[in-house]
Each structure stands twice: as C-alpha cells, then as structure tokens.
Amino acid sequence: MSFSESNTFSAESMAHIARIINDINAGVWEYNTDTKQVKWSVGLYAALGYAPGEIECSYNYFFDHLLYYHDKPAFLKTTYHPRHGGSPVAHIRLLTKQNGYQWFENTTKRHETSDGPIIHGVLTNINALKMLEVELAESNFNLAETGRIAKLGSWEIDIATMGLKCSKEMMEIFELTEDVKMTMEDSISYFEPQYRLLLTNIVNDAIRYCKPYDVEVQFKTAKNNVIWVRCKGMPVLNDYGKCVKLRGIFQDIDSIKKKGINMQSSINLLDDQNKRLQNFAYIVSHNLRSHSGNLKFMVNLFEESRQEEDRAEIFSHIKTISESLSATMGHLDEIVKIQSEITRERKAVDFETMFNNVASALQTNITATNAHISTNFTDCRQIDYIPAYMESIFQNLLTNALKYKHPDREPVINITTQKTGTDVYLLFEDNGVGIDMARYGDQLFGMYKTFHRNSDSKGIGLFITRNQVEALGGNIQVESAVNVGTKFTIKLV
Known part of the structure; x- marks a missing residue:
C-alpha cells in the first residue's frame, strides 16, 4: 500500500518502521x-550499547x-508535561556501555489508555551533532574573545543594497x-574630517576596481x-569578476599607534642628540686644538726669547x-648644561611676565637705541617650559635685535605668540x-659665527x-x- 492512500499503517509496515528505528x-x-511498568525497544538497548536484557528495564534504573x-x-519536565499540548523535547545525557555519557534527544507524548x-x-542519539555545537560555541567564544582582546571587529557591505553589517566587537x-x-555614510562620519574623503575614495575603489585596502x-x-x-577591506567577487560584497576588519590600534609614535619621537630625539653630540665633539676638538696650538707656540717663543720687551709682549x-680659552670653556659649559637640564621639571611660564623681566634687564640698551617694541601674547x-630656557631665548633674540639694528632707522621689534593645534610658536x-x-x-646657528662687523659679536x-x-x-x-630685517619663527612645542 502507498503511504498517500491512508494515514494508517499496516502491521507489516509498522514492523518495518520499528526495524528502521532500531537501526538508526x-x-x-x-x-x-499508574502501574510504573516500563518497556524499551530493542533500538534503545542498542543505542546505549547493550543487548536486550543486559540491564534492568525499569524507571528507577534509568x-x-x-x-x-x-x-x-x-x-522530569518532559515526562510530566501537561496532558494536552505538543510533544516536549529535552536534550539529556545517558550513560552508554562503551562511550560514557552521550547526548540524546528525548521526545515524549502522553495519552490515555484503558490501562x-x-x-x-x-530517544535519538545526537552526540555527534551536540559535539559540533559545542565546538562551534567554543570556536565562536574564542573568536569573540580574540576580537575583544585584540579590539578587533568585522564588517560586511552588500553591494546590491549597500547595507552595512557590523560585528558586536566593531560596535x-x-x-x-x-x-x-x-549606513555607510553614518560610519564614515565617525572618522576625523581629514580622513573622511580618503575612506570614501578607497571604499569606492574597492567596489569599482576590486582593490583591497x-x-x-x-x-x-x-x-x-x-x-x-x-x-582593512577585501572585495568578494562573483564568477564574472564583479565585487558583490566588501568584507573587512576594524581594529582599535590606539595604544600600539601611540607607542609607535612615541618610539619614533624618541628615536628622532636620540638621533638629534647624537648629531648635537657629534657637533659638540667637533667644536671641542677644533676650538681647544686651536687654543692649545697657539698657547704652545707662544710658550715656545717665550722660552726662546731673551729680550725682556719681547718676553713681556709674548x-x-x-x-x-x-682668557679666550677660559671664555671658550665657559661657552662649552653652557652647551653641556643645556643637555643636563633637559630632564628638569617644566613649569608654567607666562610669556608677558618673562619678557618684561628680560626687557627690564636690557632697559639701558633699549633706551640707548630708542627701540619700539610691541608684544602680543x-x-x-602661557606654556609649560623650562623657565631658564625661555629667559635665555628672549634675552638672546632681543639682544641681537638691538645689537644689529639698522644704522639709518630706529629699531622696531614685534614679538607675538601663535597656537596651531597643539603646536605653540x-x-x-x-x-x-x-x-x-x-x-x-647654513652658518647662521654655528658656534662663533658672525656676519657683521660688530665688536660685540661673539657668535x-x-x-x-x-x-x-x-x-x-x-x-x-x-x-x-x-x-630689511629678520624674522625668527620658533616652534617651542
């Protein structure tokens, strides 16, 4: 008989169905x-790894x-389910003969009989499926934990709808x-303004030309x-080489990036200090050699001379x-102090107060030249700086401006501060x-370099x-x- 002819199976069909159940x-x-009587099919024994009769068939034993x-x-919840309603399902673990506890799906149905x-x-063995679910859950957990620890999220754009999907970690x-x-527009609006056009262009290039970024x-x-x-974005192509999806990662690299920037800054500082050290070594070698050579030459002349007049001149x-050697040593000592004072604590320096102190010390020079000085701070x-450095900067620049005034006009000196972002000028x-x-x-900041015939110039x-x-x-x-004049633009920080 055909299954479609009736919803009632023959005894032979039921026997076949029972055998199929026993084999799966x-x-x-x-x-x-009421009677507490229990019956198990041959298939239930087999699913547990036993032969019929090998273990007690009873509710208590089970x-x-x-x-x-x-x-x-x-x-118990499925066993004592209300008399009316659907068939409740429970996933339970049963002790098998050879493989320990394994997962089974239990589906029950209650009905009334004359007894x-x-x-x-x-009871259906679902252990393999359950293990896959556990492994998948562990994999998803590990993936989520990896994303959380690495601060890494994922995203996907469907090119047909331009719909954007973001992972929990990305959000x-x-x-x-x-x-x-x-939307895509929403996500790009979170980027700093200088990067929005860049992001828009590279996403468009990834979609049009299948270019990863x-x-x-x-x-x-x-x-x-x-x-x-x-x-990071990667195009997903169809069989015709067209981009149908765009997938990528989104990672918070703030701490890594800032460490890299700080490291590069430290490398640049070390490189700069190394150059200054080499320059200092050159200055020491050159200047001291010159002084020592001249001194040795004069001492030799003094020893060889017999005339008192000559000896007095020598x-x-x-x-x-x-005296020149002593002055040079003083200058070299100033340079050494600059390097040793770098680690000194910076303090809040008020530009106007500091300048007024320096101008007061140079008031005689200002009055003598009839200089017109204007300031705008x-x-x-204010700035966090080493106060002694700021005083020295003001003093050297103001002294130079007065010293190298034009002979045909009175000095006009303008001093201002400017802030651009975090940079102070x-x-x-x-x-x-x-x-x-x-x-x-190229020689302007060299030691002992002078470019005017001024007796006060030391360079x-x-x-x-x-x-x-x-x-x-x-x-x-x-x-x-x-x-015409000179303009110094000093980036302080």
Whole structure:
C-alpha cells in the first residue's frame, strides 16, 4: 500500500518502521504512570550499547543509573508535561556501555489508555551533532574573545543594497550598542574630517576596481574619544569578476599607534642628540686644538726669547689666549648644561611676565637705541617650559635685535605668540640690518659665527638658543633680507 492512500499503517509496515528505528541509533520507550511498568525497544538497548536484557528495564534504573544527574530536572519536565499540548523535547545525557555519557534527544507524548495514562518517548542519539555545537560555541567564544582582546571587529557591505553589517566587537569600538543600525555614510562620519574623503575614495575603489585596502586613520567614537584605528577591506567577487560584497576588519590600534609614535619621537630625539653630540665633539676638538696650538707656540717663543720687551709682549699674547680659552670653556659649559637640564621639571611660564623681566634687564640698551617694541601674547599666554630656557631665548633674540639694528632707522621689534593645534610658536621680528641667507643661511646657528662687523659679536647667542629649543623638541626657522630685517619663527612645542 502507498503511504498517500491512508494515514494508517499496516502491521507489516509498522514492523518495518520499528526495524528502521532500531537501526538508526534511536529507541522507543513506554511508561505507565499508574502501574510504573516500563518497556524499551530493542533500538534503545542498542543505542546505549547493550543487548536486550543486559540491564534492568525499569524507571528507577534509568533514572538512577543511566540518566546524568544534572539532566534529571529536564527529563522530569518532559515526562510530566501537561496532558494536552505538543510533544516536549529535552536534550539529556545517558550513560552508554562503551562511550560514557552521550547526548540524546528525548521526545515524549502522553495519552490515555484503558490501562491508565501512558507516556511514549523516542530517544535519538545526537552526540555527534551536540559535539559540533559545542565546538562551534567554543570556536565562536574564542573568536569573540580574540576580537575583544585584540579590539578587533568585522564588517560586511552588500553591494546590491549597500547595507552595512557590523560585528558586536566593531560596535564596541564605536562605543555603540548592537541594536544601533548604521549606513555607510553614518560610519564614515565617525572618522576625523581629514580622513573622511580618503575612506570614501578607497571604499569606492574597492567596489569599482576590486582593490583591497589597509589604512590607519583617526576616529572619534560615539563618546567623543579620539583613537587610532586600522581599517582593512577585501572585495568578494562573483564568477564574472564583479565585487558583490566588501568584507573587512576594524581594529582599535590606539595604544600600539601611540607607542609607535612615541618610539619614533624618541628615536628622532636620540638621533638629534647624537648629531648635537657629534657637533659638540667637533667644536671641542677644533676650538681647544686651536687654543692649545697657539698657547704652545707662544710658550715656545717665550722660552726662546731673551729680550725682556719681547718676553713681556709674548706674555701678553699668552694672557689673551688664556682668557679666550677660559671664555671658550665657559661657552662649552653652557652647551653641556643645556643637555643636563633637559630632564628638569617644566613649569608654567607666562610669556608677558618673562619678557618684561628680560626687557627690564636690557632697559639701558633699549633706551640707548630708542627701540619700539610691541608684544602680543593673546593667542597663547602661557606654556609649560623650562623657565631658564625661555629667559635665555628672549634675552638672546632681543639682544641681537638691538645689537644689529639698522644704522639709518630706529629699531622696531614685534614679538607675538601663535597656537596651531597643539603646536605653540614664538614669532620675533625686527627691522634691522638683516642677513644674506643665500650666503650665510647654513652658518647662521654655528658656534662663533658672525656676519657683521660688530665688536660685540661673539657668535654664541643663536647657537645656544637653537640648542635649547631643539633640546625640548622644537625648531627655529629664519626669514631675513639684507637692510630689511629678520624674522625668527620658533616652534617651542
């Protein structure tokens, strides 16, 4: 007979069905709740690894010896399910003969008979499926933990709809909850303005030309925390070579990036200090060799001379050389102090107060030259700096501006501060004699380099100023023209 002809099976068909059930690692059980009588199919014994009769077929034996203790509440819930309703299902663990506890799916059905309420159940071995579920859950957990620890999320764009899907980990980087829905435009708006066009272009290139990308950009979270992130995208192609999806990762690399920036900054500082050390060694070698050579020559002349007049003249030269040597040692000591004072604590320095102190000390020079000095520190009034350095910078630049004034006009000196982002600049401009930058520009900050016939020129002030500024991570730029004036732009931090 055909199954479609009736919903009632023949006895022969039922026998075949029973044999099939017995062969598929599943079994049927029956329990009379009034008489406590239990029946197990041959398949149930086989699913547990036993032969019929090898173990006791009873409710107590099943409940006390085969059923895992932790799964007893779930089994009882299905056993004593209300008389009316669907067939309840429970996943339970049973002790098999050879393989220990294995997972089974238990489906029950209650109905009334003349012998009393009967519960029929089907137990199917689902251990392999359950193990796959456990492994998948562990894999998903490990993947989620890896993403959480690495601060790494994933995303996908469906090109047909341009719909964006984001992982939980990615939403955590955005500092948003999972239920927030974002479009591509929404996500790009979280990036810092200077990177938005870049992100838009590389996403479009990935879709149109199937070009993968990997960039590091700055990003502002929903809670306004600005961090560095890594964005990597990879096109998914169809059989025709067209991009149908765009998948990628999104990673918070803020701590790594900042460590790299700080490390590079330290490397640059070490490199700069090494160059200054080499320059210092050259200065020491050159200047001391010159002094010692001259001194030795004069001493030899003094020893060879017999005339008192000659000896007195030679001795005066020796004295001059000695004084020059002493001055050189003082200058070298100043340079050494710059390096040793780098680690001194920075303090809040008020530009106007510091300048007024320096101008007060140089008031005689200012009055003598009838200099007109204007200051404007409104853009940045204070800075964390080494006070002695700031005083030295003001003093050297102001002294130079007065010393190298133009002979045909009174000095006009403008001093201002400027702040651009986190960078602080000091601008110092005069209308003095100026410097031929094409000729002397590369020597301007050299030690003992002078470019004007001025008896007071020593060529040490700008050398010390540059070393002080660069020691704290800044730099100096100079614009100058002969007979027009000079402008120093000093990046302090």
